[in-house]
Amino acid sequence: MAAEHVEKVFDVLLGRRSVRKFTDQPVGMDDLRRILEAGRWAPSGLNNQPWRFLVVRPGDARQETMAGLTKYGHIVRNAQALVVVLLHKPTMYHEGKDHQAAGACIQNMLLAIHALGLGGVWIGEIINQEKDVLEALHLGSENFRLMAVIALGHPLHPFEARADGSARRPLEELLVEAL
């Protein structure tokens, strides 16, 4: 890959941030499909691909129901699409590794969202209300585990990587031994 393209990929890997406010411009179906495709190509243990997706869009009464099931309801309510990320229980093989796979899948989708000029946020808090969410979505808890909801849309504010609450620990703090 040409050097300039490598830099663009790193811009996406290092520059993606949570976006929580969206315009009322709809998210196109083509973009939505590309985002899900990115999730589909994530790696998983034994390539079991335990993830499943459910997309909720404006006009679907379940958006408001879900907004009522998280303290981030204002984000869910204003999103132009919600990607509900699930694990398919019969496909799971290892509690920890399947959760890791879900994380890789979600990250691929967040990177795709950012690359497309859209914005999104990984809502994890909502899984504390897993039972109610699954019920609202008419999904049997014998078949599904709720992993996260990705709320997305066109960013309300021009995007800029911020050095605020989304800061990261310096690499040296993360290295158990110096390189």
Next chain:
Amino acid sequence: MAAEHVEKVFDVLLGRRSVRKFTDQPVGMDDLRRILEAGRWAPSGLNNQPWRFLVVRPGDARQETMAGLTKYGHIVRNAQALVVVLLHKPTMYHEGKDHQAAGACIQNMLLAIHALGLGGVWIGEIINQEKDVLEALHLGSENFRLMAVIALGHPLHPFEARADGSARRPLEELLVEAL
């Protein structure tokens, strides 16, 4: 981002595959640092950044020790770098979400490896021998959880996305409801 750059990012998101055979060309320190930087910028619940890294390179006796602790020893032995990905127990706040964060972090590193023209593979099987691995690395199990080992290097064979064992389910199978 210009359309051609968006396409390159998607090439990376959709085109990354596991690479298990490496040349004996070393992985440069600059590349290694960029890969870890990509991991550092992954998202995590409450931005707790529970991940920690330990890098093992050729010449370090622990590479052979670790090779003996997984059935993928031949891959570990021939890698030009191993990134041991850990969770820092005192930083963890939620079993499932911290595992998801580790997955997002690993995926960012795998994408960085691929973007740089290197190849890598996520070895999850080795965590079945977590206790022995932590011991070999002189890491206290009161402080660390083993998440995975990423083995990487320059690909022995020219890279091509394959339609073999790394195939994926069609998107329609992953959608709980049609789009």
